[in-house]
Amino acid sequence: MKDLYQVLGVSKGASAEEIKRAYRKLAKQLHPDLNPGNNEVEQRFKEVSQAYSILSDPDQRRRYDSGEIDASGQETMHRGGFYRAHSGGAGAGKYEHFEFQDFGPEDIFADLFGGFARGGGGRDGGGGGGRGRGRGGTRIRQRGSDVSYSLAVGFAEAALGARKRIQLGDGKTLDVNIPPGTTDGQTLRLKGQGMPGFGGGEAGDALIKVAVQEHRHFTRKGDDIHLELPVTLGEAVLGATVEVPTLDGKVSMKIPPGSNSGATLRLKGRGVPAGRGGRRGDQYVKLKVVLPDKPDEALTRFLEDWARKHPYDPRAKAGIA
Amino acid sequence: MLTITDVITRIRAEGLEIAEREIATFVEQEWVLPTRGAGDMLFDEADAARVKLICELKQDMAVNDEAVPVILNLLDQLYGLRRVLDEMHEAVQQLPPELRKELEVCLAKVRGT
Numbered sequence: 001m002k003d004l005y006q007v008l009g010v011s012k013g014a015s016a017e018e019i020k021r022a023y024r025k026l027a028k029q030l031h032p033d034l035n036p037g038n039n040e041v042e043q044r045f046k047e048v049s050q051a052y053s054i055l056s057d058p059d060q061r062r063r064y065d066s067g068e069i070d071a072s073g074q075e076t077m078h079r080g081g082f083y084r085a086h087s088g089g090a091g092a093g094k095y096e097h098f099e100f101q102d103f104g105p106e107d108i109f110a111d112l113f114g115g116f117a118r119g120g121g122g123r124d125g126g127g128g129g130g131r132g133r134g135r136g137g138t139r140i141r142q143r144g145s146d147v148s149y150s151l152a153v154g155f156a157e158a159a160l161g162a163r164k165r166i167q168l169g170d171g172k173t174l175d176v177n178i179p180p181g182t183t184d185g186q187t188l189r190l191k192g193q194g195m196p197g198f199g200g201g202e203a204g205d206a207l208i209k210v211a212v213q214e215h216r217h218f219t220r221k222g223d224d225i226h227l228e229l230p231v232t233l234g235e236a237v238l239g240a241t242v243e244v245p246t247l248d249g250k251v252s253m254k255i256p257p258g259s260n261s262g263a264t265l266r267l268k269g270r271g272v273p274a275g276r277g278g279r280r281g282d283q284y285v286k287l288k289v290v291l292p293d294k295p296d297e298a299l300t301r302f303l304e305d306w307a308r309k310h311p312y313d314p315r316a317k318a319g320i321a
Numbered sequence: 322m323l324t325i326t327d328v329i330t331r332i333r334a335e336g337l338e339i340a341e342r343e344i345a346t347f348v349e350q351e352w353v354l355p356t357r358g359a360g361d362m363l364f365d366e367a368d369a370a371r372v373k374l375i376c377e378l379k380q381d382m383a384v385n386d387e388a389v390p391v392i393l394n395l396l397d398q399l400y401g402l403r404r405v406l407d408e409m410h411e412a413v414q415q416l417p418p419e420l421r422k423e424l425e426v427c428l429a430k431v432r433g434t
Binding site: 023024027028030033034037038049053080081082083084085086087092094095096097098101202 | 331335336350354366367369370371373374379382383393396397398399400401402403404405418
């Protein structure tokens with residue numbers, strides 16, 4: 001609870017005249033009817049009135065100083081029912097007036113609002129009682145809140161783009177355009193698809209958090225797609241043309257003869273669309289040489305001889321002791 | 322609707338001084354316009370609040386009788402202006418977003434911002 005002298009801005013030893021003067025000064029500043037549209041002054045004005053009602057009464061002031069009563073000692077001197085609450089048409093219509101003649105007779109303002117005069121003159125419903133809308137203070141205009149959704153999107157859909165549909169709780173649907181190149185965890189913002197606003201405020205947005213599903217064999221690094229491709233011993237040693245899956249479907253790829261396991265071949269323009277102008281990343285195909293499932297007798301016999309005659313040390317090459 | 326006695330009771334309850342003679346003077350001066358019932362004066366809520374405002378001006382703010390109508394007139398114009406502004410605002414809110422945007426642009430130009 002605030003100190004009453006502080007509320008009025010006077011010292012504890014202030015005279016009755018000083019207290020009255022201080023109160024008058026504050027009342028002129030803070031009276032709600034003199035500050036239409038300002039919601040804060042009302043509380044402050046009440047505080048000030050309360051303080052004055054105690055300190056202006058010699059008996060009350062004495063009891064407050066001696067601690068017999070506290071700042072709320074006096075029973076409600078809470079001023080309420082301010083005139084400004086009746087402003088704006090319904091209640092105070094007969095008092096309010098407003099002239100716009102200086103804008104000229106052709107002006108839309110003068111025409112629409114007619115400069116309504118006191119006591120019922122004016123053109124467009126001036127004077128008595130107006131629109132029947134009693135309101136006071138400020139209008140609240142607020143933007144609606146955003147609403148969040150999460151959406152699962154397939155790997156290829158996210159990479160190449162897609163249109164998805166979200167089912168909302170109330171039976172409505174929300175169509176979402178997934179732009180090409182959308183990444184996992186990205187949030188898409190749909191303007192105006194959130195909660196409606198108040199008092200004419202704009203609607204909030206829908207925030208769609210995208211969860212991109214993993215692909216069985218593709219991985220994405222930036223704008224490029226990576227794929228590990230198993231190849232046979234024959235294909236690697238002798239070279240071959242094989243079919244390779246890409247985002248666009250199967251494409252033919254040449255494996256050069258003597259390709260080693262781990263060699264990476266590049267398919268240009270088969271990656272994720274990036275930016276405007278039709279640019280795309282690439283697909284990188286990493287070869288993995290795979291032996292036949294079952295031990296092949298012919299191969300084993302051949303190698304027993306060949307390995308002896310053609311030694312080579314890949315571990316030394318890799319620097320592994 | 323309130324009688325003059327109701328109004329007096331209310332105003333005194335707020336810690337303000339008032340007498341019937343004074344209210345009659347306010348009415349004579351046309352500072353407040355109650356309706357005339359069968360010989361009696363009838364005050365609606367706005368009228369009662371206006372009487373209270375006049376008391377506050379005189380007692381809390383030491384406004385003299387010459388100044389009271391000046392202040393009331395200015396306030397009436399101010400509230401009238403706010404009402405117009407409010408109606409404009411509501412009308413603007415009903416415009417399609419593109420037109421509202423255009424309005425914003427024009428307004429910014431007019432204000433030199």
